[in-house]
Amino acid sequence: MSKDSIVSIGLSAAIVAVESEQPMVLVVSHDGSDDALPFGPFDPAHHRTLESGLRNWVGEQTRFDLGYTEQLYTFGDKGRHTPAGGDKGHQSSARVVSVGYLALTRRMKEAPETQWRGWYNYFPWEDWRDSKPAMIDSVILPALKKFVKDAPDAETAELRRERVNVCFGDGWDEERVLERYELLYEAGLVEEFYRDSGQASKGPALGTPMLFDHRRILATAIARLRGKLKYRPVVFELMAPTFTLLELQRAVEALAGLRLHKQNFRRLVAEQGLVEGTGKLSAPARGRPAELFRFRREVLRERPAPGLRLGGRRTRSA
């Protein structure tokens, strides 16, 4: 019963912040290799929990102290962590199981070797704030149509058709980030697919690729965050201590990749009692200054599920 299975555990973190209306993620990028999420091994001898291990080496490596963190998913796929091409820095014999985390912060300091990049660099099809990204109709859907057609049998074709419809059909569900990425991966529309399978790349490679399965972990992080937004006041982890309501709205929009209806957004925030005014005003370059608000921590006790159920998607810009 206890045939022992030795693997090593890797911890990866999608550390997220929002700056000037862009959701940013902290990546490690040395020399010419792909961007990576900060990652490192879990050392069971020194840490009582996975999360404390994470906090510890993230602190060391990126000089960050994480605020809110959340475990995302544990990936153990052979071939997606250790690509066919061979890897450096890991024993090729030991299998790596990677546990992904989401962390939110408002600190933007950069450590050596790391930099902040907008997450839509990796997922350009996920930003619908200005309009539906043109690449969906011009590139993605035609390629996916071909993917459906190339299915080995009718049953697979039907399955693929459904997935294409759910992921990119009408009725955009901003939470299905991972499903969409996985579909694009399987359809050979992202570079990682060719890298992992050792095939020659053909056709368009969408978005900026990442090391190992890090883009998948980031997709999981975005999906989780977009979902959580609606029933937990997590945005505030990303805001300065005080902020204007419009800044708050812009942050939510940035994360969700959608435009919201201003009046309704405020009605919601007000009704939920998520914020309280500080009599102070913002100091804009031009125009009327807005009042500065702060997060009301008390709501956590008062309401069962305080969040910003978005929904009010506007067709045109704000």
Place this chain on the structure above:
Amino acid sequence: MSKDSIVSIGLSAAIVAVESEQPMVLVVSHDGSDDALPFGPFDPAHHRTLESGLRNWVGEQTRFDLGYTEQLYTFGDKGRHTPAGGDKGHQSSARVVSVGYLALTRRMKEAPETQWRGWYNYFPWEDWRDSKPAMIDSVILPALKKFVKDAPDAETAELRRERVNVCFGDGWDEERVLERYELLYEAGLVEEFYRDSGQASKGPALGTPMLFDHRRILATAIARLRGKLKYRPVVFELMAPTFTLLELQRAVEALAGLRLHKQNFRRLVAEQGLVEGTGKLSAPARGRPAELFRFRREVLRERPAPGLRLGGRRTRSA
């Protein structure tokens, strides 16, 4: 950078079925030891993904083929898998990280050494179908009040007070199963707390204990399933191919631990197009036979988030 961290991965599965209005979970119980979820090691040499490893040995051990499965969480806490008392069957040197899964099935066959038990045996405070469980007012709340009072400092006390309120205060949120279990654990109201910390048990030990951290995994499973119910048609994984609408309602009620309003439940099911009638009728012992329905798989394509957002909690029984 690659100081190697050797651990072994354990896979545990909460395999759930519903039988005669009780949610059941498959447990392994030999001799006098605590009930355990089926669990086993992940063998990286033989399996490409964690999930295929899980399906494989669950198949071997329990002769079950899992249908729907979902990863829950990865626990790596020292001390909660390998209790102070020492354990058998695992090298005490290797740290075990356990990945929990939820699996749904309608098959009720039992393999040797395993048996189906109602999950409310482990969480008696979670079943509100008949009425608010008396133990909450008579045992839990008084004990938690003491837990708040015994806090080392005022700040901790305030934190605890909030948690007690969120978990057991008015406004029952059926999804907070894990939060409640963790609170009871920390407050020393479940046996596992004493076992893990090596202290002498004192006070009431609520519910049936389980091996290792299996009750925590089961709590996670219940929470996840209760949540998922609302936006994905997962109940049908637990139903026979055909069923009456009342049977469906009873299954949802069993899982959610709540009573629902019959007319509204039907309105919902009908509106969502989740089921379709087969002209056939059920054969009850007495009384009017009900029509048999089947799940309309097509909704998965049609609607973005088909589920049974419950809510219609009735105060008294059906």
Place this chain on the structure above:
DNA sequence: CCAATTAATACTCATTTCGAGTATATATAT
């Protein structure tokens, strides 16, 4: 002081969804 700029508010309004209820009709076993 005036125009331009930007934000904040005030209200409206129709549509859905929710939660809870009352009242009936229907099928079967005995």
Place this chain on the structure above:
DNA sequence: ATATATATACTCGAAATGAGTATTAATTGG
């Protein structure tokens, strides 16, 4: 027929949603 169950029909008010239109307010730059 009666008891036992189930299935439907409707109603009704309260709340939440989604999308507007129209006004008001505070600054900066002339």
